[in-house]
Amino acid sequence: MNQAYWRQRWQEHRIGFHRPDVHPRLPAFWDRLQVAQGGTVFVPLCGKSLDLLWLVEQGYRVRGVELSPIAVQEFFQEHHLHPQVDSVGAFQRWQAGPVEIFCGDFFDLTGAELKDITAVYDRAALIALPPELRRAYTEKLRDILPHRPPILLITLDYPQETRQGPPFAVPEAEVCALYQPSWAVQHLSSIDLREEGSTDTNRFEELVFALRRGVDS
Numbered sequence: 001m002n003q004a005y006w007r008q009r010w011q012e013h014r015i016g017f018h019r020p021d022v023h024p025r026l027p028a029f030w031d032r033l034q035v036a037q038g039g040t041v042f043v044p045l046c047g048k049s050l051d052l053l054w055l056v057e058q059g060y061r062v063r064g065v066e067l068s069p070i071a072v073q074e075f076f077q078e079h080h081l082h083p084q085v086d087s088v089g090a091f092q093r094w095q096a097g098p099v100e101i102f103c104g105d106f107f108d109l110t111g112a113e114l115k116d117i118t119a120v121y122d123r124a125a126l127i128a129l130p131p132e133l134r135r136a137y138t139e140k141l142r143d144i145l146p147h148r149p150p151i152l153l154i155t156l157d158y159p160q161e162t163r164q165g166p167p168f169a170v171p172e173a174e175v176c177a178l179y180q181p182s183w184a185v186q187h188l189s190s191i192d193l194r195e196e197g198s199t200d201t202n203r204f205e206e207l208v209f210a211l212r213r214g215v216d217s
């Protein structure tokens, strides 16, 4: 699951993770974070998700980070947006009004780019990564978000031995181990995806968490 893997997936258009609609858990649970309008929401590993535009419609600015220039270009093209492109550190920054996408490697973020972030939305970022990178990902979040903005986190849970990730299973115990004590973990919901059309024969659940500033901050 290195950079070459994701770049190739975008090149070959193998992007089954991309939804043609807003992820249903975003409008259902976003209010639980109680983020004031006008704030800036960080969306790590954002792909070309329509969730960015939903957040803008709710009155936020959004700042994504995405490795693939194909994803970034398609996002702006598909929504008829005309971005300005410049360089910020190791990133190419694409910006159109309230939407900014930093094109480059999440692990190159320094934190300087995220000082004004008021919340984080993670759908299919943590679960896109294998176990060793999940640890590195959350350690990086800890470094670059010292003010500990609240996070809406969506993961999947299923018997990992039944399929190869990504997406990987990240159960509640692992979420707690990765984020606490920097963030306090509240499990908001478990949704049985087999009741929503998934044909899986094994347990296949989506988990939604609200993470709030914890005791180490």
Ligand SMILES: C[S@@+](CC[C@H](N)C(=O)[O-])C[C@H]1O[C@@H](n2cnc3c(N)ncnc32)[C@H](O)[C@@H]1O
Residues within 6 Å of the ligand: 003, 006, 007, 010, 017, 018, 019, 044, 045, 046, 047, 048, 049, 065, 066, 067, 068, 071, 104, 105, 106, 107, 123, 124, 125, 128, 166
């Ligand atoms: C499973 S997709 C999810 C995309 C998006 N969150 C969504 O819901 O559609 C994971 C995305 O992370 C990107 N990615 C993977 N590793 C990355 C890294 N180190 N830095 C930035 N983006 C990365 C991939 O290119 C891919 O678009």
